[in-house]
Amino acid sequence: MAEGTFPFTSATLRSLRLQREWLEWEDRRRAAAQLCRSQRCPPSSLARLTRPRRSCRDPAVQNALFSGNLQQVQALFRDEDAANMIVETESNQLAWSPEQGFWVLTPKTKQTVPLTIAAARGYTDCARHLIRQGAELDARVGGPAALHEACAQAHSDCVRLLLTFGAKANVLSEEGTTPLHLCTAPESLQCAKLLLEAGATVNVAARDSEMTPLHVAAARGLEEHVALYLAHGANVGLRTSQGETALNAACAGAEGPGNGRSHQAVARQLLEAGADAQAAGRKRHTPLHNACANGCGALAELLLRHGACAGVSNSAGHTPMDCVLQAVQDTPNWEPEVLFGALLDYGAQPVHPEMLKHCANLPRALEVLLNAYPCVPSCDTWVEAVLPELWQEHEAFYSSALAMVNQPRRLQHLARLAVRAQLGNRCRQAADRLPLPQLLRDYLLLRVEGRIQ
Incomplete structure (x- = not known):
């Protein structure tokens, strides 16, 4: 059907254009693969495939990429080798010098690829041109892939572009995280939706920390992300390498009295989904310990109503009441009587008289x-x-x-x-x-x- 015979919306036209571009790219890829098979991979083709990437420190190239100047990008990146070159940038960072005894500016070199730069800055047209020239979609030079950077910066158009052209939704960075782990801002909700639609695994754990996307979203109080992950089968019982559940992450992430509303909403979703209010980490620190340490009275009451134990001690022998007393010292000018009253109402023992001074x-x-x-x-x-x-x-x-x-x-x-x-x-x-x-x-x-x- 011709575009002029039907009142297409702008979103529909954009989707059609991306699909057409993907089909054209796929046709070129298949044709190249067929040619390689028919010629049984001649030496010239094999050499091209295994040749090391070129490195580039040219300021003109960097300026074109970092500024998103499409005309310059089109002029500079005309083939596959150029689109996959390694771009080396150098910046000065403060580092401690033991010999001199003070902080000094130290040059640090960072490596990446053009597509990752464009995706990190939301330059969708530049990214499309690089992909057309043969840029590797899942290249991880310097750590993250382009999809990681696009999600970290909440550039949903770039995420859609990369996924449309075949980027892997579960690609791992060198640190062992997926793009879904980097959807850490409220604005990244659309990115998370696109990833899940493309087959991203919601319960995948990061390599070292073993945090899932649900842990990440809960720790940041991202209500809509948590609801999305739960709707896609996120497991509220999974634990990190420190034995923490997503509920504990939500309570630990609350920033203090009066600032824990979003974390409270997240905790409520997790509890309604079956999270254990008494689940403790390796140091036997429960979600209630974290809520009390942060001075979040309403969050603590929510946990107590769902079965949290007011008198439980962690591995250091501290009860939630002890955590409130510590918060009183660390965070002045707030009203802890709500927390004290809730803990006492749910069975906590009175504090030692010596602690009244706090x-x-x-x-x-x-x-x-x-x-x-x-x-x-x-x-x-x-x-x-x-x-x-x-x-x-x-x-x-x-x-x-x-x-x-x-x-x-x-x-x-x-x-x-x-x-x-x-x-x-x-x-x-x-x-x-x-x-x-x-x-x-x-x-x-x-x-x-x-x-x-």
Whole structure:
């Protein structure tokens, strides 16, 4: 059917053009192969096939490639040898000099091929010309292939072009990663879709780290990528060389309080797909440890609702509560009382009184922790750590806590602790299900009141 007889869309015309170009290229390749067979590979042809690649440091060649100047590329790359030459670039990088005792600029040479340069920068027309001239689609000079670079930079048009002309969707870089491993930005979703449509293996593991594309996407909080991989059969139980699952990668990748929404959404998808909330790596670090270390309260609550253990210790003997205390020191100016409350509601033990000093300047968090005791312990360790200006601002709370040291608590508080002890790690769920007034429910769950009674 002629193009003028049907209202083709631009996307359809582009697909037809790419398909026609691929068919023309395939015809030339088959004709060359048939000629080689008919002549039984004469010495000249064999020499051409095994001849080493040419190296090039010509600035004019590099400028044409790196700037995407199609006219210059067409003028410079007119045959297969030119299209497959090795382009050597040199740049200065900082390196530590033990002899001189300081950082120095050191020249570093990098090798690649023209097609990889064009694909990395999204120069689709230049890449098409190089392919027409016989550029090897899966060449890995310098480490990655052209398809790796196109995915890493989220150039979906180049990915489509390379796949249309026969690039391998599962080509391995010298580091042992596939192009799907390099779809690491939200903009690369279309690249991932094209790769999977072309037969990319979703559960392939990187050679050294044994990370799958699902691990990579989860660690970066890429919700749509994770959904795509799960829809194509990604296995949530696969582990890295360190024994980490994709769920652990998602919790470790959360960047801190207030910034873990995308990672929380990823974790929810993984849990709904059957991920184990208690799965620990080789150091027995669970997803909950990671969420607490990053100060992500909502993410920790999600894990606890799906069966994560609030009192489990890692190989260093640290519980999730210990991780929160460490996060308090490393990440000031946040509100850890949500995390403390969630862990206590799901069965975590109160912190050692000596550790209260880490929350001395966070009155809301300190109140939650103090209300986990039947009697306010000696406060010498944390009182000295309170900043004078903070004491003045929250004098009512600090004074009430100081007055209750080693004093009998109210019967109401003791009854609260008795109910919580009876419910154990089911405290949060029971409070949601019991027909309690909202005020009583909040009191049972250690709501912040601004004073100790």
